[in-house]
Amino acid sequence: xxQLVESGGGLAQPGGSLRLSCAASGRTFSRYxxxxxxxxxxxxxxxxxxxxxxxxxxxxxxxxxxxFTISRDNAKNSVDLQMNSLKPExxxxxxxxxxxxxxxxxxxxxxxxxxxxxxxxTVSS
Numbered sequence: 001x002x003q004l005v006e007s008g009g010g011l012a013q014p015g016g017s018l019r020l021s022c023a024a025s026g027r028t029f030s031r032y033x034x035x036x037x038x039x040x041x042x043x044x045x046x047x048x049x050x051x052x053x054x055x056x057x058x059x060x061x062x063x064x065x066x067x068f069t070i071s072r073d074n075a076k077n078s079v080d081l082q083m084n085s086l087k088p089e090x091x092x093x094x095x096x097x098x099x100x101x102x103x104x105x106x107x108x109x110x111x112x113x114x115x116x117x118x119x120x121x122t123v124s125s
Contacts, residue, residue, distance in 0.1 A: 001026065003025040004025075004114055006117065006119040007023070009120045011123075011124065013123070014123055022080070024098065029074060029077040029098075030074040031100060033102045034099070035050040035051075035096075036070060037094070037095045038093065038094045039092055040092040046061065051105055067083065087123060088123050090123050092120075094119050098114040099111050100114075
């Protein structure tokens with residue numbers, strides 16, 4: 001089992017940047033594909049970005065492609081989400097998730113067995 005803790009959320013202005021981090025417990029982090037999801041008020045949870053075990057395969061939602069960058073450091077048991085050119089529609093609670101069953105990331109939320117508690121990102125002037 002793995003525990004995930006997100007950090008780095010907060011308030012940013014439109015056009016600004018934030019960097020989210022997800023720290024994972026346990027010695028098997030490198031075996032998991034990892035993903036970031038988000039959920040805005042009144043909306044369903046949606047996939048944001050995913051990264052394979054060795055970072056060789058990366059997926060982005062069309063809405064964040066070119067603005068967000070996912071990365072991981074298996075030595076530090078962490079996965080980050082660099083968010084640039086933020087828009088008000090990026091406002092949501094962002095969740096880190098781990099998929100122990102696949103070598104490559106999937107956009108399907110139900111495939112991820114472990115989830116963090118979430119961190120709030122608010123983009124507003």
